[in-house]
Amino acid sequence: MLAQQAHLYFFLIMGVLVLFLLEAIREMRKYSNTDNSGEVHLNVEMQHSMRLFRAQRNFYISGFAIFLVLVIRKLVQLISAQANLLAQSEASMKQAQSATAAARSLLTEKTDKAKEATEDSTLNELNKLKERVQELTSELNREKKDKEAVKSQAESLNREYDRLTEEYSKLQKQITIGGGAKGASIKHD
Template identity: 40%
Template sequence: MIRWFEKNAYVYSIAGTAVLLLLFMANAALSDAIREVRKYAAEVAADTPMHTAGADNAIHMRLFRAQRNLYVSGFALLLFLVIKRLMGLLSRGAQLEAAAEAALKQAEGANRAAKNLMGSDSEKVKELEREVDEMSKNGLIYISEMKSAQNDRDAMKEQAEGLQREYDRVCQLLSEHKVCRYFI
């Protein structure tokens, strides 16, 4: 019912005006009943000897009706206030229930989103771990290749130095042989 009133704000404003009008009418009836009771109570208190039994009965009848109207209008006003308070509490309870339901749905959605993110994060973590493993394997391969290349380089360097020494020795022998040939 509250949601219907929220959707139809014009009807809600008219209903609020009608409630205030009823409250004003109940208040007017109560004040009129109080005035009547005082008026007829004063006539009974006067108790003049000129009153006849019929006149006395008429005064008591009017006093009874005024008191009845006072009690009925007072009770109606009291019930109105109790019902208004009860409706306010029910309305607030319904709003809180709707808010709690909305918060619960929002929390469930956030929980699902967090689980999805955590699930995708764990998949990403696993994928990154696989990449790290691959890179470490590739790194080990590259390191071993680099060491073998360095060993090959060192071997070639030593071989080149050996060849250089041999070349120098052969050149020296050749130069000695040429010198010897000139002397012979």
């Protein structure tokens, strides 16, 4: 809003200065076209030169004023553009700093999550390995029990075999000792 009003004031001042310049040009033309055809009093000629000098002075003043107003306007535009750029650069820096901070926090969060994930996976693997060790120990214990049972069964079978062979040998001896008498009676039956 202030910039729009400054724009209007600039055009108003420029219009006034252009009017002054045009007036000075008109005055210069008016007083520069003099005919020194007759006898003119020195006083009238001095007044005429003085008015021409004033018209030329006003021309130069209004011309320089127009030039300086244009320079001042350009400076104001450049200063306001610089102020806008400074504000934008500060905003961009703040935005970049906040984005950097957010990226760092996300990165640390991601690394923390990755560490937690690796810790969780190693814990899961450790738990699985513990379960596997428990299964294998229980299976080993079962196999040991089976082995002991087979051993005890084999020992009892071995004792039974020994007993049966002993009994067989006793029976064999009895058959050979009493083989003649019993053998004949068996044949008659």
